[in-house]
Structures are given as C-alpha cells and as structure tokens.
Amino acid sequence: xxxxxxxxxxxxxEIVKQHWPQAKILVLSGPSFAVDVAASRPTAVTLAANxxxxxxxxxxxxxxxxxxxxxxxxxxxxxLAGGLKNVYALACGAVEGAGLGLSARSALIARAHAxxxxxxxxxxxxxxxxxxxxxxxxxxxxxxxxxxRNYRFGIELGxxxxxKTITKAGIGLAEGVATAPVALELARQxxxxxxxxxxxxxxxxxxxxxxDIVRQLMNRPLKTxx
Numbered sequence: 001x002x003x004x005x006x007x008x009x010x011x012x013x014e015i016v017k018q019h020w021p022q023a024k025i026l027v028l029s030g031p032s033f034a035v036d037v038a039a040s041r042p043t044a045v046t047l048a049a050n051x052x053x054x055x056x057x058x059x060x061x062x063x064x065x066x067x068x069x070x071x072x073x074x075x076x077x078x079x080l081a082g083g084l085k086n087v088y089a090l091a092c093g094a095v096e097g098a099g100l101g102l103s104a105r106s107a108l109i110a111r112a113h114a115x116x117x118x119x120x121x122x123x124x125x126x127x128x129x130x131x132x133x134x135x136x137x138x139x140x141x142x143x144x145x146x147x148x149r150n151y152r153f154g155i156e157l158g159x160x161x162x163x164k165t166i167t168k169a170g171i172g173l174a175e176g177v178a179t180a181p182v183a184l185e186l187a188r189q190x191x192x193x194x195x196x197x198x199x200x201x202x203x204x205x206x207x208x209x210x211x212d213i214v215r216q217l218m219n220r221p222l223k224t225x226x
Contacts, residue, residue: 077135089143183197
C-alpha cells in the first residue's frame with residue numbers, strides 16, 4: 001500500500017502509530033512487480049525501519065535466492081518515494097500516450113528524480129534513499145513499464161481520455177490518481193517547487209491539454225541543472 005492520507009497528508013506509518021502506538025513499523029518498497037516476485041524472478045527492494053537491528057532481522061527472514069532486501073534506516077524517505085513515484089509514472093505514461101517520444105520521457109524521469117529529491121529533502125528524508133532502490137529504482141520501473149498500472153493509466157490520459165472513462169475501462173488501481181493532489185499540497189506546504197506534480201494535477205482535472213502543459217513546462221525560466 002502506498003500513498004498519503006488525503007485530509008491530514010499523513011504517511012501510513014504515522015497513521016499506524018496513531019492507532020497502535022507500540023507497533024514496530026517496517027517499510028518495504030522498491031522496483032518489484034508482484035508477478036515477478038511470485039515467479040521467483042530476481043528482485044531487490046528496500047526494507048526500512050528506525051531500528052536497524054529489527055530491519056536486519058526481518059531482512060534475513062525475507063531473503064531468498066530470488067528476493068533480496070537491502071536494509072535502510074530511512075522509513076520516512078522510503079514511504080515518500082513509494083507514494084510520489086506513482087504520480088510521476090502517470091506523467092511518463094501521458095508522454096507515451098501523447099506520442100512525445102522517448103527523449104521526452106527520459107528527460108521527464110530525470111527531472112522527476114530531481115523534483116522528488118527536493119520534496120524528500122524538505123521532509124527530512126535521508127539523501128541515499130533517492131539514489132537507491134526505493135527512489136531511483138522504483139521510479140525507473142514505474143515510469144517505463146506497461147506492467148505499471150499508473151503508467152498505463154497515464155498512457156490513456158495522454159491519449160485524451162478522462163479519469164472517469166479510464167477507470168470504467170477496468171485498468172486497475174492507479175494510486176497516483178488519488179496521490180497527485182495530496183502530493184501537490186505536501187510540496188506546497190514544504191515550499192518546494194513541483195511543476196511536474198502540478199502538471200499531472202492539471203491533466204487529471206482536464207484543466208489543460210497535454211500540449212499546453214508541455215509548452216508551459218518547456219518555457220519555464222532556464223536554470224542550472226539540480
């Protein structure tokens with residue numbers, strides 16, 4: 001399960017703590033499709049907990065010849081990355097659906113990585129998370145594979161379909177649809193410039209056509225990469 005509470009912007013671990021204060025929480029995330037894990041295809045993920053000893057103990061229990069968890073002490077960063085990457089997957093799917101080309105998609109992934117990094121940093125996540133499996137790894141998978149429901153949903157958005165129409169077509173749960181407006185509010189409250197998340201929200205609400213969104217993004221003031 002990935003995402004943030006709509007009304008409070010809370011992470012799932014924060015919600016768990018409200019109801020079960022004594023719970024020991026671990027967060028598992030990373031580039032992993034269920035079909036690959038079930039078929040014992042090689043998969044590596046991030047397992048995060050505030051208690052490193054606990055994370056190592058659970059990692060040993062979960063590890064196998066085909067499933068490799070890497071331990072992290074940044075559960076907050078892992079949760080944030082797991083939720084935000086779905087929004088960017090919608091954007092990359094829309095680029096594909098609109099026929100804007102692989103160069104545009106690659107540029108979008110790179111800028112999504114930078115934007116997500118700014119949000120994580122502002123919210124107190126640890127820097128290595130962004131370059132790891134839960135950050136870059138999961139972002140790359142979700143933003144390029146047709147197996148990703150968010151990516152497929154984005155493709156239909158790029159083709160001009162409405163959220164209602166795509167949902168009725170039975171494409172499956174695309175968490176980024178619900179996450180996008182909450183992610184935008186998270187960025188706003190943190191004072192983080194998040195033009196890509198804003199663009200996804202415009203697209204979902206049908207406030208702008210994708211051609212106009214691209215034109216707006218491409219004509220933003222030039223700046224140093226970072």
